[in-house]
Amino acid sequence: MxxxxxxxxxxxxxxxxxxxxxxxxxxxxxxxxxxxxxxxxxxxxxxxxxxxxxxxxxxxxxxxxxxxxxxxxxxxxxxxFRPPHGDLARLYAGYYVAELLLSLTDEYDPHPELFDLADATLVELAQVRLPVAAIVLRFEWMALRLLGHLPLLSACVECATPVPAAGRVAFSALAGGVLCPRCRGGKRNVISLSAAAIEAMSTYAEPDHTPDAVPDAARWKTMQLEKKTRAELRGVLNNYLSHLLGHRPQMHDYLGFLGQ
Ligand SMILES: [Zn+2]
Missing domain, CATH: 2.40.50.140 (Nucleic acid-binding proteins)
Structure with missing residues (x-):
C-alpha cells in the first residue's frame, strides 16, 4: 500500500x-x-x-x-454543498451531478477538468444566479465533451458532409450525432431537431476559452431559450444519455421540471 x-x-x-x-x-x-x-x-x-x-x-x-x-x-x-434551504430543484440537480459522475467515469481514470467542472457546477447550483436548467445542461454537455462522448453536431456523423443548423436536422443517438439527408434514409430511431436546438446544444458544449473566442466566451450563461427549444433539448439529451449509459438516469425521475 x-x-x-x-x-x-x-x-x-x-x-x-x-x-x-x-x-x-x-x-x-x-x-x-x-x-x-x-x-x-x-x-x-x-x-x-x-x-x-x-x-x-x-x-x-x-x-x-x-x-x-x-x-x-x-x-x-x-x-x-449547501443549496438554499428547501430548494429541492437545486438539491436534486446536485444529486444528478453525482449520478452522472458515478455512471460515466471509470475507477482510476482521472479527468481533472471534469473534477473542476463538477466543483464549479455545485458552487453555481448553491447560488441563485443562473437557472437550474441552464446549469444542468452546461454540466451535461461539458461532461460529455471532456469524456469524449460529445455528439457530432456540425457535420454528418456517417459521411462528414457539413450539416448546417437550418430548418430541421436529423439526429441519431445511436450513430452519435447529426445525419445529412443522404445518410438518414432507412435509419431507425432518428429524431428531427430544430436549428435552434442544434445551436443551443453547440453553445452549451462550447469550452470557456476557445482560441478564437469572442469576448462573451460564456455565451451559455446569457442565452435565452424558447420553452419549446428547452423541451427539445431535454428530450434529445435524455435520449442520448440513456443510450450512452444503457439505462435512464435515476435522477431524471426528479428532474422533470428541467424541460418545462
Ligand atoms: Zn452523411
Missing amino acids: SAEKATALVLRAVEFSETSYVLTLWTREFGRISALAKGARRPKAPFDSALDLLTVCRILFLRKTSGGLDLLTEARLERR
Missing part, C-alpha cells in the same frame, strides 16, 4: 458495518475511487462531517495494490 493525497468529492456513502462506510469518491488526481472509512459512523469519527454527500474534502488514503478497497485514513472538509 502507498499513501496518496487527493482532493475529493463525495459521490456515495454506503454503510459497510456498524461503524464503517464504503465511500465512492470523485478525486481530481486519481479519478473515481472506492475507499473504506473505518469508524466513520461512530459519534466521534476521525473524519468529522467531511464525508457528507457532495462535500469536497482533502483526503489521505492508502491505495490497495491489487483488488479490494482503498483505505481512507484522513478527510478534511473543504466545502459543503
Whole structure:
C-alpha cells in the first residue's frame, strides 16, 4: 500500500458495518475511487462531517495494490454543498451531478477538468444566479465533451458532409450525432431537431476559452431559450444519455421540471 493525497468529492456513502462506510469518491488526481472509512459512523469519527454527500474534502488514503478497497485514513472538509434551504430543484440537480459522475467515469481514470467542472457546477447550483436548467445542461454537455462522448453536431456523423443548423436536422443517438439527408434514409430511431436546438446544444458544449473566442466566451450563461427549444433539448439529451449509459438516469425521475 502507498499513501496518496487527493482532493475529493463525495459521490456515495454506503454503510459497510456498524461503524464503517464504503465511500465512492470523485478525486481530481486519481479519478473515481472506492475507499473504506473505518469508524466513520461512530459519534466521534476521525473524519468529522467531511464525508457528507457532495462535500469536497482533502483526503489521505492508502491505495490497495491489487483488488479490494482503498483505505481512507484522513478527510478534511473543504466545502459543503449547501443549496438554499428547501430548494429541492437545486438539491436534486446536485444529486444528478453525482449520478452522472458515478455512471460515466471509470475507477482510476482521472479527468481533472471534469473534477473542476463538477466543483464549479455545485458552487453555481448553491447560488441563485443562473437557472437550474441552464446549469444542468452546461454540466451535461461539458461532461460529455471532456469524456469524449460529445455528439457530432456540425457535420454528418456517417459521411462528414457539413450539416448546417437550418430548418430541421436529423439526429441519431445511436450513430452519435447529426445525419445529412443522404445518410438518414432507412435509419431507425432518428429524431428531427430544430436549428435552434442544434445551436443551443453547440453553445452549451462550447469550452470557456476557445482560441478564437469572442469576448462573451460564456455565451451559455446569457442565452435565452424558447420553452419549446428547452423541451427539445431535454428530450434529445435524455435520449442520448440513456443510450450512452444503457439505462435512464435515476435522477431524471426528479428532474422533470428541467424541460418545462
Ligand atoms: Zn452523411
